[in-house]
Amino acid sequence: MKPIRLMSGFLTVGFWTLASRVLGFVREVMILSLIGPGPLMDAFVAAFRLPNMFRRFFAEGAFNAAFVPMFSTKLEGDEDPARFGRDALNGLALMTLMLTALAMIFMPALVWATAGGFDQERFDLTVGFGRIVFPYIFFMSLSALFSGILNATGRFAAAAAAPVLLNVMVIGAMATAHVLGADVIRWLIWAVPLAGIAQLALTWSAAASAGFALRPGWPRWSPDMRQMVRTALPAALATGVMQINLVVGQIVASQYDNAVSWLFAADRLYQLPLGVVGIAVGIVLLPDLSRKLKAGDSEGARGAYSRASEFAMALTIPSAIALIVIPLPLVSVMFQRGATGADDAAAIAVAVSVYGLGLPAFVLQKVLQPQYFARGDTKRPFYFAVAAMVINAAIAIGLAPVVSWLAPALATTVAGWAMLGLLYWGLRDKGEVVRLDARYRSRLPRIILSALIMGAVLWIAEIMLKPALGTDYVRYLALLGLILIGAAAYFGAAQVTGALRASDLRQAVRR
Known part of the structure; x- marks a missing residue:
């Protein structure tokens, strides 16, 4: 991938991710205004987090780390990438179908494990909401696979645009319900699985246009699949460990009224620069690094890594400073209306400033992880993630008696910097390929x-x-x-x- 194409990829993914995040803000503004912090919103946040947690664990964690590099290699070689993609699609579909069936049966246990501090009202609401939204994981996991195919072939637009559909459909559902005087939360909940179907349709059709019209079938346990699972399992576990951090934070927050809603709103605000910069750079950098390392182009890999880091920091550091310096104006103007009052805005603003302290670490993780994944090294990021998980849990639980509901935000920030330090430490023996160039320094x-x-x-x-x-x-x-x-x-x-x-x-x- 030439430098111009690499930057074009950053900007394409960044644009669509920005569109998704902006629409996500509109979505959160509507949720906070029409529903507001309280039992209903707490239940929605906890229920919606379940499919997203497993999606990151199975789809994004596994396929970004294993599927994309292997698929990219087959594209450059003489092997059949379509057959490999079809085998991966069938295996992922079977796995997520089984997971969905189990979750529907054992939803009360899942809610208890992830939001054990809820009272009976919020617990029952979360179980009901969870059974509606959980099938979203099936559609989004398959969509993630097709997105990986599109990213590996350099077609970033459709994959990056797919998440926009969720926000468009959710916003449309809530607006329609509000105008009709219907139950907004019910329309919101049912819009989620329908959006998953739309996202899968978009990415599948784009992949078909790129020459990969994969059809479902019975899974085939091939040597490539064995290799992919061996590579993907540690990466999925590493991503799962990071999701455990969110669960620990939610368990702590669920013991305090409205805290789950406050932290969710704060998380959405700092996710804007994280999504636009960190995720965009990570998605585009991984296939490019894989190709350059396979070709032995150490200088090209070093240049791509340096420009990605420079691009990320040029946008992330000022964003972090803004979140720390002016959190209350941002939160009050964006979120304070309707069912969300001044006290809610003040609480959310404090959490935003804490998350802002960790924003550079979160983004640089997205830049550093492809250095491991492009080499097929997924074990060390897993070990580092376990260490960060322990730090996160210790701080979230240990500080809760002192700072109450804010402890999860502090824990997330400290654990983020710890994870970044470990990732840098793990690359100390990789030499020139990962050493940032003089321009960046x-x-x-x-x-x-x-x-x-x-x-x-x-x-x-x-x-x-x-x-x-x-x-x-x-x-x-x-x-x-x-x-x-x-x-x-x-x-x-x-x-x-x-x-x-x-x-x-x-x-x-x-x-």
């Missing part, structure tokens, strides 16, 4: 300085705009002004410090 301190200057400007601007930020309707323009001031301050400082060059920006736009 020169620009990173300048990026940090530019972001700190932006933070100071934002702090002053927030004080000046505080009356407007608290006024109905005007607050939207005030927040927009605050964001534009921050962006101008950052990019202006970046030009002065040399963190970013105008020529770089022009080239990125052209690409």
Whole structure:
């Protein structure tokens, strides 16, 4: 993948991920406004987290780590990638069907294991909601496989656009229910599995257009499948370990009224830059690194890694500073309306600032993990994830008596930095391929300085705009002004410090 195509891939995935995250904000704004923190929203969050947890465990964890590199290799060689893709599709379909059937039967046990602090009302609601939304995992897991095929062939748009359908359908369902005076939560719940069907249809049709119209059949246990499972299992376990962190946090939060809803809303806010930058870079970087390492192009792999890291930090560090410096204006303008009051907004803002402290670590993990996966090394990330899980659980449970519901957010941030440190430590013997180049080492301190200057400007601007930020309707323009001031301050400082060059920006736009 040439540098221009690599950057084009970043921007394509980033654009569609940004669209998904923006629509996700609209979705969360509607949920917080029409339903609001409380038993119904807590139950929805806990129920919706179940299929997403297993989706990341089986589909994203396994196939991003094992399927994409193997499929990419077969595309470059003389083997039949379509046959391998068909075998993988059939195996994944059977596994997720069995998982869905078991979950439907044992849903009360799943809810107890993941939200044991719920009272009877929230527990019963979660069980009912969970049985409706859990089949989403089947459709999304197969969609993830077709997305892997599309990413490996360099067709990023359809795979990146698929998640947008979930938000579009959920938003449409809630808006329709509100207009008709119907039960909003019921329309919301049923929209989830229907969106999964739409996402699968989109990615399958795109893969078919790319020459991979895979048809379902009985699974075949081939040597390739054995190799993929051997590679995927540690990666799936590593991803599962990270999901355990979310479960531990939810168990702690479920003991406090509205805390599950507060942390969910805060999580969605910091997921915007994480999704746009970290996930986009990770998705595009993995197949590119796999090809370059297979071809023995160490210099090309090093350049791709350095540019991905530079791109990630240039956008992530200022985002993190903004989340730390102005969390309340962001939260109050976006979420405070309808069923969500000022106290809810203040609680969410505190959690946002804590998550902001860990944002660079979360993004850099997405940049570093392909270094392992592209080499077929999934065992060490698993061991590192286990260590991070222990740290997360110890902090979340240990600090709960001291800081109550905020403990899971603190635990997530500390564990994120610990995981990043372990990933760097594990690459210490890989030499030139993973050593960042001189351009990155020169620009990173300048990026940090530019972001700190932006933070100071934002702090002053927030004080000046505080009356407007608290006024109905005007607050939207005030927040927009605050964001534009921050962006101008950052990019202006970046030009002065040399963190970013105008020529770089022009080239990125052209690409």
